[in-house]
Amino acid sequence: MIVVIDTNIIISALIKDSITREILINSNLTFKYPEISMQEIFKYKNYIMEKSGYNKEKLEKILNKLLEHIDLIPLELVKPWLNSSKEIMEEIDINDTIFIATSLALDKAVIWSDDADFERQKIVKILKTKDLIQMFKK
Secondary structure, eight states, rough: EEEOOOOOHHHHHHHHHHHHHHHHHHHHOOEEEEEEGHHHHHHHHHHHHHHOOOHHHHHHHHHHHHHHTTTEEOOHHHHHHHHHHHHHTTTOOGGGHHHHHHHHHTSSSSOOOOGGGGGOSSSSOOEEEHHHHHHHOO
């Protein structure tokens, strides 16, 4: 199964050695993340270090470990779906457009997010962390 990951999932996995990190590293799912959204992770670097207690080197080591299990999707692949995704998300959360577009570019891959805003759209299937935990433990 191909799973597009929301930024908050990656941030959660960076902050704490949790089931989220375990799923990303040890499951047999194929994880995808829009390359352009890496900017958002870097934007929250200080917040992540504060919450996790990690220094810059430790944080980079964990991020690199996660990225070994996540395929970054280039913007060029997603661009054809940006306008339709913007229409879907403009009344919900325009900042999540890139994740809908990435999903559509990957034949409606599911999105892993705990953000309730995604549930307001009906085009792409959304899985919450609790759903992935159930799948992972089987």
